Amino acid sequence: MAKVIDLDDVAVQEAEARSRYRWRVKVCSSTACDASGAGPARRAVEHSVEEQGLEHDVQVVPTGCMGLCSAGPLVRAEPRGGQATMFQQVDPQVGADIVERHVVGREDLSQHQLDENLPFFTRQERVVLSNAGRIDPERIEDYVAEDGYRALVTALRMRPRGLIETIEASGLRGRGGAGYPTAKKWAMLHDAESDQKYVVANGDEGDPGAFMDRAVMEDDPHRVLEGVALAAYATGASKAFLYVRAEYPRAIKRLEQAIRTAKRQRLLGKNILESDFSLDVEIRTGAGAFVCGEETALLASIEGQRGQPRMRPPYPTERGLYGKPTMINNVETLANLPDIIRRGPEWFRGMGTRVSPGTKVFALAGSLQHSGLIEVPMGLTLGEIIEEIGGGCPNGRTFKAAQTGGPSGGCVPASFRDLPVDFESLRQAGSIMGSGGLIAMDDSVSMPEVARFYMDFSQDESCGKCAPCRVGTLEMHRLLERICAGAGTERDLALLEQLTRTVRETSLCGLGQSAPNPVASTLEHFRDEYTALLRNEPVGVAHG
């Protein structure tokens, strides 16, 4: 039997190891920065460290996403006990300069230095992403040094019921879309009587424009595993599945590796940390189907079937995977758990709003000065996120609308600047929080065209099981194509609205029911653009 990890020991050793270095140079090695050339940049940094004979003074650390992907590759140089400096657009030359001129020569590299006082950084509050971009995701020691797995130790001393009460007190709500209270779901699985229960981590982040879960899985895989273990312990599940989309090969690799390490250290597997609690964790990969983010479709996919949703009730907590009680939690939800347990529910409630406590990770993209991954307290206004954190639209464009929630969400117009971004407010504005994609659109964009784009997505990603979604999304897309081409009629618009209602109210699953949202919300807020198109007038200023 493997030896149980001594968390204190590992943390102390790790701190000692770190203190031996005068500098730690962190190079973002996330998918986005890699695509911008982080690999060669890192090699240049390493090479330069070697050349200068600084191996014992400077530690080069490959980390996960630092957030501001649009300025990548990013590097952060941290002197021991001093002020860190961040660098942007680091090519191999800059990489060498960072070592030779900044670390050794203490020079400023002004045009590549990135101001960490940008609102993009200062307005964030990082919980789920607290380690992303700061630790080496492939080393469990790095996670342990940041108090990793301490929550699991604490939890194993508690009764499962007590753990559920803690989560209930924190007010944590599911981050996957609808914002269902997490503790309620847990209690249902806890109370279900069965010889076998399952916990499933939903990492099938299919919304176009969303990559929050990927960042957590790639950059802090042990956080996800600890969250899964906490959820399983609280609910009495002995088997967990991580459902990850196949488009994220690095996340799959990191999680696989993390599972192996955690098992070796007795943090997963049989008799976790010498307790009576055992948990077997298995990864299942998606294969390119948006609908598998829907929980019953996800379960069908794990069972090796077509990813088609089933009718609810019965809910998965009653009859789920292989007919057994099953609870599905989003990856971001799970990643919140360790901190809530460790720091207490009051601390969690101290962030965000009364009904939507805590933070939310957003993938900020579209027409913005600064785009990338951010984590902010719930309830920040739309204007604060778009204009302050995102820096507003570039090239003198004007902010027109924000799209949230992907194909299931809607477009919120710029006039809703002061709208607090939380579950209820977004719903009232005709959109949804969704998993956290937030795309800024400027005045060059035609809103009916945006609706057409999403409907094209939905008609292709519909699972095909129920008629209203299968045919309705196709018919709606046809109508939108005609309207956008300036060939639409009043009758087309009326039918579009009728289809919006019928598809929403009669479709089988949540995806079909929300597929008309992009149309409904643009019709609500930008109806004049539709009617302009009916009169064959142009909409949106042409792309520059």
Add this chain to the structure above:
Amino acid sequence: MAATATDSRAQQDAHPSGDERFALLDKALKRARFEQDQLVELLHTAQEVFGYLSNDVLIYLARQLRLPPSRVLGVASFYHLFTFEAPGDHICTVCLGTACYVKGAEEVVEGTAQALGVPAGQTSDDGRLTLWTARCVGSCGLAPVVVFDGTVLGKQTTDELVTHIREVFAAEDAAAEEEEAG
């Protein structure tokens, strides 16, 4: 007990062609303990090994897992990542996620398709290039994004992408000529 049962199943049903790639699939089947719910995982393995899912491979999986063939094809054809025709030597996937779309990815697809004579979703007549589109590869900060032979290329324009692909082709041609000559 279970192990011997599955071993004998693998032996008696081994693919008659003797194609070694089936041995790799057999290994995955054994690891999956021939469980039917592992179908999607096994389809992934099969596609990795063979490049695409032929009828032969689908029938083989159906037999090994004791599943009806229509169920296997039904599942495989449901998921967009599975392909039933051999792709070209190079695969170029243009992301059509929202962020990429807003930044003009559709023009990149159309422009590239036109410039290189490969309709989107298809393979060129000479089998050299497959042009695919994807639903968000999750690198929205770099929109528009293209994945060429597994490498992510950020902030792409049609011209850049076409030039890149032509360069790859030219380098290949040069290497082939050299080989022929030398």
Add this chain to the structure above:
Amino acid sequence: MARPKRPNVPVVIDGHEVMAYPDDTVLSVAKRNGIRIPHLCALDGVSVYGGCRLCVVDVAERHKLMPACGTAVAEDMEVHTQSRTLQEHRKLILEMILAEGNHVCAVCVSNGACELQDLAVELGVDHVRPDYQFPRRTVDASHPKYTFDPNRCVLCTRCVRTCSEVEGAHVWDVAGRANGSYLIADLGQPWGEAPSCTWCGKCVAVCPTGALAWKGKAVGEMRHDPNLVAFLTSARDEGEWLDRETM
């Protein structure tokens, strides 16, 4: 769990109090009591699918419309099946189903005995508002006894479920997805070349339209027998054909 001798769960449908068995769905108890709820994919004797959505009803205290075929009864449940909104939804859904395929009654073997046609009459569909898709689909007449005309297929999966659950052959399944979904026999080869088919014809019996038909039938000559499946399964479940002595 055996059924009690008499139905003992009171349910109110459209203002009428009816008694249901505990394992009833809204659709099954309505049917037994002569209350008509339009439906297409539901078929007695096989599993519930819930795909056509024509049987959606309003259940008090549920914030969403529920399919009658898949909604279990509960004590004092109050169900409305005929509101104006429901009728409008059903009508548009049926129009969508008609627009999706190529349904031309005048040349169809099932003309006059088609559940899709009957529903159109019942729901007052005299024209179709959404665009006709006019898909290009090829008729499969390779089977010696039957024909499959995908132009008339509504993807209800009655044949899939019947072949898999009753006959046990699982010849049929649905391939593709979204509006690119289509019915396949085995690996998608012509039906006549699908080795797993037992020629039993149950799929033909349960098809609600003219998609699956006996070979050689002329326009309007085809008669389906969707009750066959419930007849077989209940006989099987109850052991009706077994010699009681040897049981």
